[in-house]
Amino acid sequence: MRQLLTILLALQAAAAPPSGLEVLEVRPSFYVIAGAGANIGVQVGEDGVVVVDAGSSAVSPDVLAAIRRLSPKPIRYVIDTGPDADHVGGNEAFAKAGEKLFGGSFLGGGTPNAVDLLAPVLAAEGVLRHMKSSPAGGLPTEVFHYSRKAMYLNGEAIEVLHQPAAHTDSDVFAFFRRSDVVVAGDVLDTRQFPVIDVERGGSIQGEIAALNRLVELAVPSVPVVTREAGTVVVPGHGHLCDQYDVIDYRDMVTIVADRVRDLMKAGRSIAEVKAAQPAKGYMGRYGNAGGAWTTDRFIEAVYRSLAKEKP
Numbered sequence: 001m002r003q004l005l006t007i008l009l010a011l012q013a014a015a016a017p018p019s020g021l022e023v024l025e026v027r028p029s030f031y032v033i034a035g036a037g038a039n040i041g042v043q044v045g046e047d048g049v050v051v052v053d054a055g056s057s058a059v060s061p062d063v064l065a066a067i068r069r070l071s072p073k074p075i076r077y078v079i080d081t082g083p084d085a086d087h088v089g090g091n092e093a094f095a096k097a098g099e100k101l102f103g104g105s106f107l108g109g110g111t112p113n114a115v116d117l118l119a120p121v122l123a124a125e126g127v128l129r130h131m132k133s134s135p136a137g138g139l140p141t142e143v144f145h146y147s148r149k150a151m152y153l154n155g156e157a158i159e160v161l162h163q164p165a166a167h168t169d170s171d172v173f174a175f176f177r178r179s180d181v182v183v184a185g186d187v188l189d190t191r192q193f194p195v196i197d198v199e200r201g202g203s204i205q206g207e208i209a210a211l212n213r214l215v216e217l218a219v220p221s222v223p224v225v226t227r228e229a230g231t232v233v234v235p236g237h238g239h240l241c242d243q244y245d246v247i248d249y250r251d252m253v254t255i256v257a258d259r260v261r262d263l264m265k266a267g268r269s270i271a272e273v274k275a276a277q278p279a280k281g282y283m284g285r286y287g288n289a290g291g292a293w294t295t296d297r298f299i300e301a302v303y304r305s306l307a308k309e310k311p
């Protein structure tokens with residue numbers, strides 16, 4: 001009896017994800033892990049595991065344990081959608097838990113190089129620049145400065161698409177073409193108004209351009225709407241989206257930006273723009289009076305972005 005109980009408990013432990021994490025099967029070979037700081041995308045297959053965003057460093061052991069339950073194969077790639085700590089915090093731990101797919105020295109039959117025993121961490125060039133200004137480890141080991149980096153792993157094309165000047169200057173979308181999943185990072189945050197980090201090269205114009213790109217990438221469930229099929233868009237934070245959700249979010253951001261622009265054209269100061277409440281109608285759903293990203297800070301970022309436009 002006691003033995004049976006031990007087995008049952010062990011089975012239960014194997015089924016439940018560790019410590020507060022939520023693991024969602026989005027497609028047969030694609031999972032989203034929520035509750036690790038940022039949402040984490042996990043593609044699994046015969047080549048190994050591709051991880052999009054590494055979450056906060058504090059939860060890395062739990063996230064790695066959750067990934068182990070999805071696949072026994074090594075992590076082959078870590079893709080960062082942006083430079084924030086809750087997206088890159090697990091870089092180092094994930095890279096160490098992984099292994100390069102084709103280490104040069106493995107091909108030669110020699111002793112593996114230290115670098116081949118780490119999974120590469122891929123990001124837009126700006127992520128490396130921004131991370132270098134902080135003491136944290138886990139810097140990206142593979143960076144690119146062009147608009148698209150493409151690869152083919154686990155039987156599907158993966159496009160990493162740079163969005164210049166949106167949340168920051170170094171956001172990417174990771175588009176898994178066969179799974180039909182886009183991991184969008186902080187360009188999309190369903191909990192609040194998008195964080196526009198003007199200091200690190202973000203802008204409202206680039207944010208709207210990136211959201212338009214996301215709308216174009218995603219295909220809704222038409223003509224059979226009831227199937228609930230269609231492209232899955234994974235936001236940096238918040239719930240999973242379909243194309244309609246992204247359109248709503250894009251429209252909301254565009255309307256607020258247009259209101260701010262109109263107020264600025266009428267000669268209003270930043271204080272007057274805030275007092276006019278250009279986010280009215282959306283504050284209940286996306287606004288924050290306190291915390292790290294208040295409605296006021298969002299309006300300031302919009303104002304500062306638009307102030308750079310030529311009249």
Ligand SMILES: [Zn+2]
Nearest residue numbers: 038084186236
């Ligand atoms: Zn984030």
